[in-house]
Amino acid sequence: QQQVKQSPQSLIVQKGGISIINCAYENTAFDYFPWYQQFPGKGPALLIAIRPDVSEKKEGRFTISFNKSAKQFSLHIMDSQPGDSATYFCAASMLSGGGNKLTFGTGTQLKVEL
Amino acid sequence: NAGVMQNPRHLVRRRGQEARLRCSPMKGHSHVYWYRQLPEEGLKFMVYLQKENIIDESGMPKERFSAEFPKEGPSILRIQQVVRGDSAAYFCASSPGTVGQETQYFGPGTRLLVL
Numbered sequence: 001q002q003q004v005k006q007s008p009q010s011l012i013v014q015k016g017g018i019s020i021i022n023c024a025y026e027n028t029a030f031d032y033f034p035w036y037q038q039f040p041g042k043g044p045a046l047l048i049a050i051r052p053d054v055s056e057k058k059e060g061r062f063t064i065s066f067n068k069s070a071k072q073f074s075l076h077i078m079d080s081q082p083g084d085s086a087t088y089f090c091a092a093s094m095l096s097g098g099g100n101k102l103t104f105g106t107g108t109q110l111k112v113e114l
Numbered sequence: 115n116a117g118v119m120q121n122p123r124h125l126v127r128r129r130g131q132e133a134r135l136r137c138s139p140m141k142g143h144s145h146v147y148w149y150r151q152l153p154e155e156g157l158k159f160m161v162y163l164q165k166e167n168i169i170d171e172s173g174m175p176k177e178r179f180s181a182e183f184p185k186e187g188p189s190i191l192r193i194q195q196v197v198r199g200d201s202a203a204y205f206c207a208s209s210p211g212t213v214g215q216e217t218q219y220f221g222p223g224t225r226l227l228v229l
Contacts, residue, residue, distance in 0.1 A: 004158075032216055043118070043205050043220035044157070089156055095216055099170050100209065101147060102218065104156035 004092050006105025013112050019074045019077040020107045023090035026071065031090040032100065035064065035075045038087045038107075047075070047088075116141070118208050118221035119188075126227045133200070134191040135224045141209030146189045147218060148181060149173075151203040163189060164211065196228045 006023045013019045022032075034049035050057045050064045050073065057064045063076040077084055087109050091102040127133050139146050144165050145220040149157040159173040163183035174181065178196075193200055203225045207218035207223040 034217070036220075041222075043207075043222045045220065046217050049217070099162050100145075100216055100218070101159045101170060101173070102149070102157070102163050102207075103159065104149075106156045108145075 004090060004103050004105045005018070006090050006108060008108060009106070010109040013080045013110065014106050015080065015082060015112055015114050016047050017112075019080045019084065019110055019112070020074060021090070021110075022072065022074045023092075023105050024070075024072045025103075027092070027094075028071070029094050029096075030103075032093045032095045033064070033066065033073050034091050034093075035062075036089045036091060036104075038089065043049055044089060056081075077110075078101050080110075082112045082114060105109070118206060120204075120206055120221035120224050122224060123127075124221060124225050124227070125157070126228050126229065127196050129197055130195050133196050133226055133228075135191040135193075135199075135204050137189040137191070137206035137208075137221060139189070139206075140219055143208035143210050143219075145209045145211035146183050147207045147209075148191050149205045149207065151205060151223070153202075157205060160191070174186050193226075196226075200227045201226055203229045 028062045033049045036044035038044045048059045048062045066073045087107045090105040093100045093102045146163045148160040151157045161174045161181045162170040178194045182193045204224045205223045207220045209218045
């Protein structure tokens with residue numbers, strides 16, 4: 001009930017291409033969906049987050065698409081750059097009464113090649 | 115405004131010893147979360163604390179693990195009698211805890227190695 005499933009496990013994209021990472025959740029009580037970026041040896045850093053009352057949110061080259069009925073959300077990285085090479089985690093939490101503890105996906109290792 | 119600070123960054127312990135991990139939240143943040151990350155895995159929630167209170171410890175093992183966030187000073191995650199399976203990266207995150215301020219800011223982590 002608390003799982004967040006993430007795919008793919010790894011992804012190789014050419015510079016300038018679009019990187020797409022998908023996540024699916026089971027618990028319909030989740031109401032906050034952030035994406036985190038993590039570089040080796042560092043802590044996760046928030047990239048972008050969405051609430052279920054909107055279907056899409058864009059910040060720069062990063063876009064979250066959210067499908068409430070399918071219980072799925074995805075991260076799109078436009079014009080991918082080598083500096084985007086990192087591990088990306090989707091997460092979900094319950095802000096309303098859930099204390100906002102994050103349930104993370106298993107991560108996607110993105111490599112952007114020249 | 116300094117970010118979330120954790121120390122030590124690396125900790126080596128022998129089986130049976132105690133590990134004490136510290137987390138100083140960002141200035142003005144009163145909510146602290148601890149997560150554990152095993153190699154090649156995502157982060158798993160352990161415990162959520164506010165000043166002087168444990169709010170949710172549902173992800174923390176019942177034995178050997180404890181956490182506190184005193185009125186003064188950093189939050190402490192304590193692991194007694196460590197075993198090899200405790201080897202992992204431990205991250206803390208902090209947030210202001212106010213409505214509309216739900217972002218959790220993560221520290222750099224403490225990498226615990228149990229020999």
